[in-house]
Amino acid sequence: xxxxxxxxxxxxxxxxxxxxxxxxxxxxxxxxxxxxxxxxxxxxxxxxxxxxxxxxxxxxxxxxxxxxxxxxxxxxxxxxxxxxxxxxxxxxxxxxxxxxxxxxxxxxxxxxxxxxxxxxxxxxxxxxxxxxxxxxxxxxxxxxxxxxxxxxxxxxxxxxxxxxxxxxxxxxxxxxxxxxxxxxxxxxxxxxxxxxxxxxxxx
Numbered sequence: 001x002x003x004x005x006x007x008x009x010x011x012x013x014x015x016x017x018x019x020x021x022x023x024x025x026x027x028x029x030x031x032x033x034x035x036x037x038x039x040x041x042x043x044x045x046x047x048x049x050x051x052x053x054x055x056x057x058x059x060x061x062x063x064x065x066x067x068x069x070x071x072x073x074x075x076x077x078x079x080x081x082x083x084x085x086x087x088x089x090x091x092x093x094x095x096x097x098x099x100x101x102x103x104x105x106x107x108x109x110x111x112x113x114x115x116x117x118x119x120x121x122x123x124x125x126x127x128x129x130x131x132x133x134x135x136x137x138x139x140x141x142x143x144x145x146x147x148x149x150x151x152x153x154x155x156x157x158x159x160x161x162x163x164x165x166x167x168x169x170x171x172x173x174x175x176x177x178x179x180x181x182x183x184x185x186x187x188x189x190x191x192x193x194x195x196x197x198x199x200x201x202x203x
Contacts, residue, residue, distance in 0.1 A: 017101055047101075
């Protein structure tokens with residue numbers, strides 16, 4: 001499997017590096033669609049002068065305006081978009097953005113350079129990580145958090161008649177407790193070490 005070039009590879013044009021980052025980012029498909037659509041309106045050389053209206057993005061992407069607003073929130077929270085100018089709806093002017101390849105991109109929830117499936121931390125089966133994001137506002141700053149367990153364990157199976165569904169996260173937590181080790185919910189930032197372990201494909 002071929003290796004992708006890194007998003008911060010300065011030998012590549014900005015548009016190529018931005019599209020790689022949008023491709024490997026583990027977020028909802030709608031956020032990826034907003035990121036790809038945004039690049040159509042920005043300067044291909046440096047990501048500047050990006051000022052599409054949500055209405056135009058809605059027409060061209062097929063996404064709802066609410067979904068587009070949420071996508072921008074995630075991109076701002078991840079440090080991938082900086083609002084450098086506020087629009088004026090009554091003058092039909094849209095917000096202006098600077099698109100950015102953040103210096104901390106390796107610490108975002110992303111695929112490795114070969115875009116391989118992950119290994120479930122409990123059963124070691126290959127799994128397709130479930131991208132997700134939640135935006136909250138703290139002190140006027142948009143912060144993005146992730147449910148890392150959805151990326152590193154098998155999806156919860158459906159319960160069968162007469163039997164409870166036991167998922168890999170529950171089994172992993174039980175094994176941790178048996179060893180006197182912290183469960184997944186008590187790991188704090190150490191969950192990202194497990195994320196990289198499940199990915200097993202480093203940049």
